[in-house]
């Protein structure tokens with residue numbers, strides 16, 4: 109087959125595949141011979157046919173049970189300081205669904221997402237994942253390495269998409285018919301970054317709980333940590349009190365959505381005041397909050413504001429219905445230092461000893477946004493992605509304790525405003541909120557749903573999703589289903605039948621504020 113030497117892989121804005129005149133059709137290259145493929149700035153380390161059965165890549169925690177595939181390991185070096193590892197797994201011709209899927213990463217994780225690759229491969233996809241250009245989950249890699257920060261911020265995902273399609277083409281003899289990106293958290297940011305910066309890379313994109321407002325989110329983490337820790341660096345709110353606060357929040361706000369089901373449908377309507385838990389007597393007790401604890405919780409709810417202009421820098425964290433794995437603990441109360449403090453030390457100020465107490469919420473935010481705009485993916489103009497026929501499906505959990513859902517709503521609203529209104533936006537960009545779902549899953553609300561099938565139907569058959577049916581499982585058993593409605597619609601119980609079955613709910617456009625009605629509520633059994 110023809111192997112065309114491509115130029116300009118390092119170019120951030122040049123869609124390379126457009127330079128390939130015509131997709132080659134042919135039998136393709138046997139797996140072992142892919143290593144001879146030449147792609148500028150890319151070194152193919154190995155290409156190996158893997159038999160069906162257990163497979164455990166080195167560095168991966170668990171063995172995966174997989175169908176047979178061709179495993180390609182490669183490294184891209186678009187700059188002299190780059191070292192972007194990525195892998196492409198390609199099913200044999202008779203089981204390949206003729207599609208490609210790029211999968212996203214979590215946090216600052218410098219690791220290939222094998223589990224997500226496995227999920228795609230099992231569905232018949234050729235799949236790819238990258239370590240984003242560094243190893244490990246901390247942020248020290250950015251110290252003195254501005255190109256590695258760019259690789260992490262957006263370049264590695266783009267290069268992996270382009271190089272992977274060329275590798276798939278080499279093996280299969282043709283390009284994929286459809287290409288999808290699927291990511292949550294940092295992967296959600298990667299998803300939106302692709303739609304904004306490289307609209308030609310993917311036909312369809314899934315953005316889950318996107319950490320796309322990353323600079324301001326990092327300022328939000330710092331704010332919440334400072335608010336919830338004493339000057340000695342010790343947390344102000346013990347674990348048991350987080351549970352108590354949650355119980356009080358649910359008691360106060362569960363019924364606002366007219367259904368007492370243990371879920372707060374839209375936390376923006378919940379105005380629970382932690383001062384209602386203030387200890388009556390001086391001193392501390394397990395069943396109430398001290399005055400400093402009340403202040404801390406309020407600050408976390410309220411979020412960070414610019415002290416000079418009063419502007420809301422970043423949304424506060426929602427009043428949560430927490431579970432053990434989905435609470436403020438991991439990102440706010442438990443860390444010894446403010447979460448992602450490495451952003452300030454290694455990316456922004458290049459000072460490993462930077463002291464968070466010196467933060468200037470006004471000056472330092474302006475500096476960060478001027479210096480590192482690459483770290484965010486907040487451009488509301490998705491015209492190019494829409495024009496090329498791209499479809500974007502975004503979802504988030506209303507109880508996300510890592511990326512405040514209000515910020516995700518704000519991004520969608522900004523796109524609606526820029527793209528000519530809700531209807532025009534829905535033509536290519538649809539958003540679903542999951543009440544009671546945590547960060548990318550988990551939580552007391554239904555949190556398991558199939559976005560990829562919905563996106564395939566939309567992209568390939570023009571059937572746009574109006575709702576997603578979500579399941580909640582306990583011990584592997586489904587105990588509740590609920591529709592996730594097309595934003596801004598919400599799921600409302602029809603008034604008959606169990607509240608644990610999605611068929612008894614309708615997606616409706618709700619009143620903008622809590623109604624003062626006597627509509628009967630029903631306690632969840």
Ligand SMILES: [Ca+2]
Nearest residue numbers: 362367369371
């Ligand atoms: Ca409720």
